[in-house]
Amino acid sequence: MYCDKKPYVSGYRSALDAIATYEPMIRSAIDAKMSNGDSSVTNNIGVDLYVDKCFIYLNEPSETTLDLDFKNQIERILTTLLYPEWVVKHRSGLNLVARTGDGVGSANARALKFDLHWRLYDRLVLRSLGSTTTLAYNDQTNSWEIPLMTDYNWNPITSPHVAVSGLTGSGKTMQLIILNSYAKNWADQIWIEDPRKAAPEKTKNPNLIIIDPKGDSKMREYCVNHGFGSVEYLAPDLTQNQAAFLARANEALKRVVEVMNYRYSIKSKYSNVKFRHLFVTVDEMRALLEGGNKKAIDAFFELIDLITLKGRAAGIHLICGSQSFLAGKSDGCISTPARDNLTLRILLSPTITAENARFLFKEIDKNQAESLIIDTDGYDCAGVGIISNTDRVIVPYKVPFLGSVK
Ligand SMILES: Nc1ncnc2c1ncn2[C@@H]1O[C@H](COP(=O)(O)OP(=O)(O)O)[C@@H](O)[C@H]1O
Ligand SMILES: [Mg+2]
Structure with a gap:
């Protein structure tokens, strides 16, 4: 039975299980909400979700600009979407980080980084x-x-x-x-x-x-x-x-x-x-x-x-x-x-x-x-x-x- 005095208990056994479900969900949520032609389907927008962070990057040329408006829009989507498995840590300004690894070139060398906390912070x-x-x-x-x-x-x-x-x-x-x-x-x-x-x-x-x-x-x-x-x-x-x-x-x-x-x-x-x-x-x-x-x-x-x-x-x-x-x-x-x-x-x-x-x-x-x-x-x-x-x-x-x- 649901008891709101008890901390929320996640149905996922591990963060990896949750990532497997949530990463595609973030992609489709962003796709559905972008009002321009960009989406993860056209490979313009990329998502990498980890246990403690999430990277969102663009593949240029894209119609979207990697600016504060875009960050705020993504932050809003992530905050509600990841609840209650993750808490999005809100930070002001544009937190841009460099990407490295296979398939990274000048077109997608930067990502917006969102710090996350796996699971809710429970009350003591x-x-x-x-x-x-x-x-x-x-x-x-x-x-x-x-x-x-x-x-x-x-x-x-x-x-x-x-x-x-x-x-x-x-x-x-x-x-x-x-x-x-x-x-x-x-x-x-x-x-x-x-x-x-x-x-x-x-x-x-x-x-x-x-x-x-x-x-x-x-x-x-x-x-x-x-x-x-x-x-x-x-x-x-x-x-x-x-x-x-x-x-x-x-x-x-x-x-x-x-x-x-x-x-x-x-x-x-x-x-x-x-x-x-x-x-x-x-x-x-x-x-x-x-x-x-x-x-x-x-x-x-x-x-x-x-x-x-x-x-x-x-x-x-x-x-x-x-x-x-x-x-x-x-x-x-x-x-x-x-x-x-x-x-x-x-x-x-x-x-x-x-x-x-x-x-x-x-x-x-x-x-x-x-x-x-x-x-x-x-x-x-x-x-x-x-x-x-x-x-x-x-x-x-x-x-x-x-x-x-x-
Ligand atoms: N952390 C808490 N744990 C238990 N009861 C609380 C807690 N915070 C507030 N309360 C209850 O709410 C009442 C009002 O809180 P209080 O700290 O006096 O508010 P404020 O100082 O902001 O006016 C307290 O007397 C207490 O009964
Ligand atoms: Mg007081």
């Missing part, structure tokens, strides 16, 4: 935050990473800062809790395994600082259950107005910048020492600035700029959640360079449009937005959307389901 299901101690080991880079979906990991060393965007109720705070819990465990693991000597620190630093302008009950519960003195949690108390809370947040960020500057000074003296990774989480970044005066907002922008521009080398990471990532001080919450440094980007929304993707995923045009498939499953309450990492390749995303914030 965590009973409780205890499960976030299980990290993923990357054999290729010999490093521990944070699993976000099956086959999709986050490495805070290569991708230091995170943005989570989405409307209210889309699952941002839950995503931040999950990221925080993983990040803390990840930092412990890295610390234990790194054979280098610990660098001296001027102050005793928390491992995680959470700035939560809404005082979310689940975020608070996470800090109570998992803080153990290593998490600094900042939420407004009832007597405090917005401006006072922003001042407290700025103070905490200023301390982080001081730690960062001190670590830089240590690094210049001793190059081979390790620092404990420190994560700073700001939820509802736009809401935090509401009601703040110009001076406080200026200071906040400057501190966030410093952390995102210089944090990586000092093991300092920023994780931010906001309903909008509009840049600029009047209605926005971040500067453009700082936003560009948020390399792990997550947009939580069951439908992606050029409109809601315009701040974090400005490279997505209307065409691409319409061709993205956000495959949903039975976990309706948990977030879905799109994600991209340092490679800026966009794929559908499902936030891990969290049973309880215990």
Whole structure:
């Protein structure tokens, strides 16, 4: 029986079996959809499908031009056709590669390359935050990473800062809790395994600082259950107005910048020492600035700029959640360079449009937005959307389901 809570199970025993069926199907689908005289029958268009990529090439002279319009058209066809056996990884621009081998000449020496992921990325299901101690080991880079979906990991060393965007109720705070819990465990693991000597620190630093302008009950519960003195949690108390809370947040960020500057000074003296990774989480970044005066907002922008521009080398990471990532001080919450440094980007929304993707995923045009498939499953309450990492390749995303914030 069909159960949408279970991951999709493919009927193909191997990728080779699927390729044997899908490659001719792609050919005929393209043939049927080309409005000019080109087709694979006239040998103008060629298709090579592999387990992790698909090449589409033209045999010149053809009526079709190998340009962005053609790429978008093929991307749209592939995205729906290959679902649910493959996921097409969306990349902006024309990804042209050289072809080699028998039968390759000047007429067909180039191909459009589409990167694929064999099978869907499945949602992780965590009973409780205890499960976030299980990290993923990357054999290729010999490093521990944070699993976000099956086959999709986050490495805070290569991708230091995170943005989570989405409307209210889309699952941002839950995503931040999950990221925080993983990040803390990840930092412990890295610390234990790194054979280098610990660098001296001027102050005793928390491992995680959470700035939560809404005082979310689940975020608070996470800090109570998992803080153990290593998490600094900042939420407004009832007597405090917005401006006072922003001042407290700025103070905490200023301390982080001081730690960062001190670590830089240590690094210049001793190059081979390790620092404990420190994560700073700001939820509802736009809401935090509401009601703040110009001076406080200026200071906040400057501190966030410093952390995102210089944090990586000092093991300092920023994780931010906001309903909008509009840049600029009047209605926005971040500067453009700082936003560009948020390399792990997550947009939580069951439908992606050029409109809601315009701040974090400005490279997505209307065409691409319409061709993205956000495959949903039975976990309706948990977030879905799109994600991209340092490679800026966009794929559908499902936030891990969290049973309880215990
Ligand atoms: N990953 C998840 N796992 C389980 N429940 C979730 C998840 N994401 C969201 N939810 C449910 O949806 C509610 C709203 O999510 P929340 O993270 O507070 O949204 P936002 O912060 O975007 O307003 C949560 O209180 C929770 O009940
Ligand atoms: Mg929230």
